[in-house]
Amino acid sequence: MASRPEARDRPRSTETEHRPAAGGDGAADETALGGRDGAVALSLEGVSKTFGSGEDAVTAVEDVSFSVERGEVVGLLGPNGAGKTTTIKSALGLVVPDEGAVEICGVDVSTDPRTAYEHVEAMMEGARNQYWRLTVRENLEYFTAISGEDPATVRDRHDRLLAAFGLQEVADAQVRTLSRGMKQKSSIASTLARDVDVAFLDEPTLGLDVESADELRRQIRDIAAERDVAILLSSHDMDTVEEICDRVVIVDDGEIVVDDTVEALLGVFETQRYRLTVRGVEPSAVADLGVAVESVTELDGRVRFDVTADSDAVYRLMRELDGRDARLETVETAAPDLETAFRSVTGDDDRAVIDDDPPRTGDERAVTWDDSPGTGDERVTTGGDGA
């Protein structure tokens, strides 16, 4: 079981941090597409929401602050019940926060929602985010028109979207007749049919096969870059988040515990996880070694276990093993994926994090390990219960 890192070790950054605009000094620059590269498209500042009152009061989110720039894809992660949905709904004005402010393209959502909604669209219900009895193109046109744009004048944009998502052949087919993956793509296409600056995508790859999910990730990434759209993406699919997100915001118990780039987040954990294989020690004795031990496995007279610790602690552990006449055979350092980092940050081995993930084999979670002696990557699995 992954241990929860101390708060001081967590890459916590709830302050609003803005990257400088590409090629500029941080000021908003006009791009060829008419977008303002680097400009903040969505910002939440001190958003809090409590449902109920008295003893029944439940604080869903507390003092949530982060921002998303144009062209940036940010993953909003968190265990079930952590406050992701409330955060998204508050950002959209679908939930009225008790405190804090949300701005979309500089427009306050609570005081001027109609102007704010000129800039934003959301896919909240996956493939059901559209009318299945309309055709794909009719959905694009309908949701464009009810935002005030003339669908006839943006037909080129719709054609490009249909092409990007591989939907040209089925543009005139009713959505209900399409496969699960095609429905999902159609839903995202209809979400981006308007000329939006900010898009919310909730579980965009939910239920898709591996190939379709890969393709969809590329398309979302490309569209964010080409159209300079800020995308806030909520997903339990860590592959999706790791592959297409520039940044991740992790919410746990209603508070932001991480706001950082994917690379930085993974970097924090890269040097903290070790896998040791030892001969001459009983599995039951491993727990007394003085470090947090996970995934103890007995292998032909050897014991393999994982630890999350800094290097000093690992050296102390080695000395301890030496003192017990145990022979250390291998030490591997982990190259953790985002899911590993996520679980460590949220301490979320017990909660159902991957409920909605595409099916995996059994109840196992994949972790990639780098073998320190340089024998290349070894793909192993840890037990589903994290023990």
Next chain:
Amino acid sequence: MSSTASGGYPRLLRAVVRREVVLFLRYPFEALGTIVVLGVLFAGIFLGGTALAGQAMADSIEGIVVGFFLWILAIGAYGDVAGDVAADASWGTLERHYLTPFGFGPVLLAKAAAKLLTHFVYAGVLLAIALVLTGTTLELDLVTILPVAVFTVASAFGIGVAFGGLTVLYKNVTSWMELVNFVLAGLIAAPLVGNDLLLALPLAQGSALLQRAMRDGVRLWEFEPASLAILVGTGVGYLLVGYLVFTLCQRRARRLGVLGDY
């Protein structure tokens, strides 16, 4: 930069009407089913009433046909608004309608107006069936019938919008809606003579004027100004009250975080 609601409300209305028409034409069997069900219902009332009441039924058949016509419009205006909100909420498209620069209320009204158009088609076809079935003739002056019918059903519309708000808040209000269905039928048939208070009820004044227009051939400009004022006042009044209830309900739903949940 994204667009503003530059096309204005006509574009919004055109979009939702187009969707309604597309679905209406794409699923003709569904439309036919609605007409058959309501046609059979009317035939049952007419044939059963004739068997039981004989000449009395024959004497009042014109009024029954007009009342039936108005009832179809009224239940369409009333029931479809709340039904549409419930369908969007359960389907997952409600939030998208909320997130338009027009605002949720205008979108809801546009969708309701689009539904009403299809109900005018249903009502027209069923009126023709009723006239043929009963061998009755009525005055069908559209210049009079359409505005009177529109302001009459506006009050039912208002009740529907209010129930749309209650649906957003409480999700399932079907039992209450069925109750109101019966009340609407009663209001259409309400005797106005000697009871001015009834004039303030939804549908009642419009029903009386529509009876006079279709049975007696009274033209729009031949109605007393006070009668028309009551018609317009009740129609607009109930619509405004319904919209107010809707607005309050959706605000509360946003505070409670239940908008779109179903």
